Amino acid sequence: MNWDDLKFFLAVSRCGTISGAAKQFNVQHSTVSRRIKALEHSLGVSLLKRTNNAYELTVQGAKIEQAAKRMESEITCVDGMLVGKEDSLVGPLRITTISSMSSGILMPIFSSFCKTHPHIDLHVASTSEAVSLTNREADIAIRLTNTPPEMLIGKRVVTVASTIYGNIDYLKELSQTSEPFEWIGAKCCHFHDTWTKQSCKEKTHLFSSDDALTILSAVKAGLGVTFLPCFIGDAEPLLARYVEPKADFDLGLWVLIHPELKQNARVVAFKQHLIKAINNIRHTLEGC
Incomplete structure (x- = not known):
């Protein structure tokens, strides 16, 4: 079984579409489709079924998804053991949030963070689509939600009205x-x-x-x-x-990270900076 095939399968199960998975990995639609077919052929079962404009898991697909998630978690832990021990305030830091926040209320916070930590290269992805912290597509997710993913750790910073x-x-x-x-x-x-x-x-x-x-x-x-x-x-x-x-x-404004990155210096520095800045404008977010 090819782990890369399983990664594409997980992406389709999460996005619901092959095009969404292709965008996530920056590959062609045909590449994802070919990988899914190869996985189904190697397992001898059908994993996905098309319903309207989206893909849903078959019974066998649901079983494979659970196993693939466990494998994904273990692989990420191996990587995280090394990445999480980086204690330097130098290098890249990848943030994902939604465009309505990044271009407005978060931009002054991003600006002040960059000035405070000039050796950290801040990369911000503004999207409402699911971005996997488990797959290391981002280090920190800032999300408006009342149901944050269970596999991540985080803090509800404020209630947004x-x-x-x-x-x-x-x-x-x-x-x-x-x-x-x-x-x-x-x-x-x-x-x-x-x-x-x-x-x-x-x-x-x-x-x-x-x-x-x-x-x-x-x-x-x-x-x-x-x-x-x-x-x-x-x-x-x-x-x-x-x-x-x-x-x-009401929605919670959450700052979410993967458990293996909770000691990472760049992640900790940004999280502390964000929480302090949000507390200063709490009344604006709460609609007071």
């Missing part, structure tokens, strides 16, 4: 009529997509996007209302809250 925002003029016009809201379809993350579906009775949208910054631009342009984190909505002079934040829409 969200609520419904709209263009000020748009909300004023609607308040003078009985017309319903136009909801912007938010596909930027699971949480905002779910909240929108629960609140939007029509389930149809004149405008939809899977990018948080594009959604923000649509709200500012008066195309409708949507859920936004308060640290984004409150910072925009063209926008206003429709209602005050509710606890149902």
